[in-house]
Each structure stands twice: as C-alpha cells, then as structure tokens.
Amino acid sequence: MKVKFAILGCGHIGKKHAELVAQHPDAELVAMIDPAYEQLEILGSNVNHFQSLDDFFKQKIEVDVINICTPNGLHAEQAIQCLNQGHHVVIEKPIALKIDDANAILAAADRNRKHVFPVVQNRYSSTVKWLKELVENSSLGTIYMLQLNCFWNRDEHYYHKGSWHGTLALDGGPLYTQFSHFIDVLNWIFGPMTNINSKFYNFNHQNNTEFEDSGLITFEINGAAGTISYSTSVFQSNFESSITVVAENGTVKIGGQYMNSLEYCQIGGVDRPILEESAIGNDYGTYKGSAFNHQQVINNVVDVLNDLEKPYVSLGGGIQVVESISQIYKHRNVEKIILEKEKHLV
Structure with missing residues (x-):
C-alpha cells in the first residue's frame, strides 16, 4: 500500500x-x-x-x-x-x-x-555499520579507550536574531542539535556511558546563544575509558566528527566531517575493508548539517x-540519546573557572 x-x-x-x-x-x-x-x-x-x-x-x-x-x-x-x-x-x-x-x-x-x-x-553510514559489526564480532578484543570528536562551525548566520537556534527552550544546545547523532552512534555501538564528568565553555557565542559552544567530557563504557571533545567554534566550516577506538587487537578511526570515511585501520587478522563513503552533509547554504542518509x-x-x-x-535508541545528554549536563562542572583570556565556562 x-x-x-x-x-x-x-x-x-x-x-x-x-x-x-x-x-x-x-x-x-x-x-x-x-x-x-x-x-x-x-x-x-x-x-x-x-x-x-x-x-x-x-x-x-x-x-x-x-x-x-x-x-x-x-x-x-x-x-x-x-x-x-x-x-x-x-x-x-x-x-x-x-x-x-x-x-x-x-x-x-x-x-x-x-x-x-x-x-x-548516521546509523546507515557504511563506516558506522562496519564498526558496529567489528565490535559485535569481538574482532578488536577488549576495548581500552574511545575518543569521540565533534568539531563544527555555527556562526552568526546560523544563530541570527529571532531564530529558535541558540535558545535553551527550543534548541537545547550543541549536544542536542548538532551532535546527538554521534552520541547515538556511541550508544549504539558501545553501550551507555557511565561515570560521566563534563566541563563546558563558551568561546565565541556569548552574544547569540544561551548555552555553551564547546565541551570536554570523560566517561566509561563497559570498562573502556572515553572522552568526548566537541565545539561549534571551528573557523569557517565543519572540520570533523570522528570516533577513535584503541583496543587489545587493533586501532580504528572513522572520521571525516560526518563519520563517513575510514581514516585508520590496524587490526590483527583483519584486512582493511573497502567501504563506500556516505553521502555528503545536507547543504543549507550558510552551513552544512549531518550526513544525508534520510x-x-x-x-x-x-x-x-x-x-x-x-x-x-x-524508540528506545532515541530515548537513550536524551538520557545520555541529560546525564552529561547533570554531571557538569559547577564551579565557574576563568580561562587565561577571560573566557568563561558556561
């Protein structure tokens, strides 16, 4: 029908x-x-x-x-x-x-x-599906460390006056609006985060957002130590969204702007796969969004x-993303720290 x-x-x-x-x-x-x-x-x-x-x-x-x-x-x-x-x-x-x-x-x-x-x-990307299969097959052995990097650009054209972008009530912040895709990938492949600690910074969006533009997060997943570094303060254009895995039997990094390319693969007993790169990000003129697998x-x-x-x-996967981001904000730093150039933690 x-x-x-x-x-x-x-x-x-x-x-x-x-x-x-x-x-x-x-x-x-x-x-x-x-x-x-x-x-x-x-x-x-x-x-x-x-x-x-x-x-x-x-x-x-x-x-x-x-x-x-x-x-x-x-x-x-x-x-x-x-x-x-x-x-x-x-x-x-x-x-x-x-x-x-x-x-x-x-x-x-x-x-x-x-x-x-x-x-x-992003779950449909060939790189992401391959990494999930790799973890499910235990090809990497014990996973030691995970590093998630999300470095994008969102400037005054995006956070313009009158837009819902930049508001806590309708936007929520970069972890929700820009990077929830990659929190989902982390959850989907490796499981939920525990023992979370986080720090937030606002480097160059003090005048157009009600939240941080950057953050540093530490966590654990099933015995592995992990970090998330993210920012929307990258100059001019999106830089990368990547996951690096350091494990007992190898090291892998999927990256590119949207986790759409295999950047490093060294695994004992496993050949480097030939993966089709996912479609480029949605192009909205003044900025680019996530990978276009809609x-x-x-x-x-x-x-x-x-x-x-x-x-x-x-739906449980969508709920887990909200839970993960909620926990990151719950375990944020509460002390206001002044950086060298008077930039403040949010």
Missing part, C-alpha cells in the same frame, strides 16, 4: 523530508503543516497546506505518518498529539530535550499502539508499515 505522510515543520530539514517522500514510489505526501505555509513551494497539486496541527486535525485528512521537523523543544508535545490522534510519527533528532518528555512519548506510543521512528540517519529512513518507515521489515532504529 502507499503510505500517506504529512510533514510538520517546513524549514530546511522538513523540505528534505517532503522531497524524499514525494519521490518514493510507495509513499504519498498529502499535507505540509507550518505557520509560514504561504511562503512554501507546493510539491504537487495534491499537497494540502495548514498553519497548525489543530487546523490539520480538524480536516480529518487520511494520513498514516506525521514527520516532526519542528524546533527541538516542540518535538515531544507534538509527537504525543499526533500519536493520540492515531498516527505513527517520525521525529527528527533529538526526540525531546528532557528525559521525562522522551518517556512520555513512549507511553503515548504504547497506549495508541503506534510506531515512533527517531531520525538518527532516504533510507523514509524507506524503512514505508517498509515497516507494509510489514516488510522491522524498524531499523527503536
């Missing part, structure tokens, strides 16, 4: 969702919902436009799935509304900014017997609802 989709939130990523749904042979885009719908390009004559969820629900249009592509702080409330109206939902990352809200989505999904598909498309997300949703396969990403 053709799966009918509505897109809630028609900014950069919402338009991407709409394009991919419209292109899918077994999907149909029936509605787009956004307060600024009059400025949107119409994708086909059969696409209805609404200014709000309430307006959309009143029309009782037949739809199977609602893709939530709105600001982060709205995701949980809107997901629960859609589930209570009897629709499956696709939720862009993060599914929520608070763990209680994430669990409330789970309760609504269970109550209404509907699917929730978190969008964590077509595979839409494919999975369509196939699940046609009983052809199981969900590739569980």
Whole structure:
C-alpha cells in the first residue's frame, strides 16, 4: 500500500523530508503543516497546506505518518498529539530535550499502539555499520579507550536574531542539535556511558546563544575509558566528527566531517575493508548539517508499515540519546573557572 505522510515543520530539514517522500514510489505526501505555509513551494497539486496541527486535525485528512521537523523543544508535545490522534510519527533528532518528555512519548506510543521512528540517519553510514559489526564480532578484543570528536562551525548566520537556534527552550544546545547523532552512534555501538564528568565553555557565542559552544567530557563504557571533545567554534566550516577506538587487537578511526570515511585501520587478522563513503552533509547554504542518509529512513518507515521489515532504529535508541545528554549536563562542572583570556565556562 502507499503510505500517506504529512510533514510538520517546513524549514530546511522538513523540505528534505517532503522531497524524499514525494519521490518514493510507495509513499504519498498529502499535507505540509507550518505557520509560514504561504511562503512554501507546493510539491504537487495534491499537497494540502495548514498553519497548525489543530487546523490539520480538524480536516480529518487520511494520513498514516506525521514527520516532526519542528524546533527541538516542540518535538515531544507534538509527537504525543499526533500519536493520540492515531498516527505513527517520525521525529527528527533529538526526540525531546528532557528525559521525562522522551518517556512520555513512549507511553503515548504504547497506549495508541503506534510506531515512533527517531531520525538518527548516521546509523546507515557504511563506516558506522562496519564498526558496529567489528565490535559485535569481538574482532578488536577488549576495548581500552574511545575518543569521540565533534568539531563544527555555527556562526552568526546560523544563530541570527529571532531564530529558535541558540535558545535553551527550543534548541537545547550543541549536544542536542548538532551532535546527538554521534552520541547515538556511541550508544549504539558501545553501550551507555557511565561515570560521566563534563566541563563546558563558551568561546565565541556569548552574544547569540544561551548555552555553551564547546565541551570536554570523560566517561566509561563497559570498562573502556572515553572522552568526548566537541565545539561549534571551528573557523569557517565543519572540520570533523570522528570516533577513535584503541583496543587489545587493533586501532580504528572513522572520521571525516560526518563519520563517513575510514581514516585508520590496524587490526590483527583483519584486512582493511573497502567501504563506500556516505553521502555528503545536507547543504543549507550558510552551513552544512549531518550526513544525508534520510532516504533510507523514509524507506524503512514505508517498509515497516507494509510489514516488510522491522524498524531499523527503536524508540528506545532515541530515548537513550536524551538520557545520555541529560546525564552529561547533570554531571557538569559547577564551579565557574576563568580561562587565561577571560573566557568563561558556561
């Protein structure tokens, strides 16, 4: 059957969702919902436009799935509304900014017997899938150390006046908006973090964000020691997102801007694989987002609802990301430390 989709939130990523749904042979885009719908390009004559969820629900249009592509702080409330109206939902990352809200989505999904598909498309990258298989096969032996680096650029064009970006209520910070994808990869492959300690800095976003732009985190995962270093203060353009694994039987690094390339591989008894590099990041003009594997997300949703396969990403995975980031913030430094050049920890 053709799966009918509505897109809630028609900014950069919402338009991407709409394009991919419209292109899918077994999907149909029936509605787009956004307060600024009059400025949107119409994708086909059969696409209805609404200014709000309430307006959309009143029309009782037949739809199977609602893709939530709105600001982060709205995701949980809107997901629960859609589930209570009897629709499956696709939720862009993060599914929520608070763990209680994430669990409330789970309760609504269970109550209404509907699917929730978190969008964590980096799991589809060939490099990430290969690393997961490597760990599951115990090819690396005991893992000693993990290093996650996320170094991107977000400047005044991104955090412009009047934007939801930069606010605690709707954005939440770089761990939620930029780097939750890579927290998910860490969780998915290695497990949840424990014994977390974190420090946050704000180097050059004091005038346009309500949160840190950089952080240093230490943790443990199943006996391995780990670090996360992240920043949105990188000059001019995104630099890298990478995971380095130091283990008993070898050392591996997947990197590039979006963990899309195998940068180092030295493993006893295992040949270096030839992996197809994932698609480049979503290009939004003044900045680039995460790796563009969204077509595979839409494919999975369509196939699940046609009983052809199981969900590739569980709602539990989306909840675990929110839990991990919540724990990082919970175990942040509480003392205000002044750096050499009067730059302050957040």
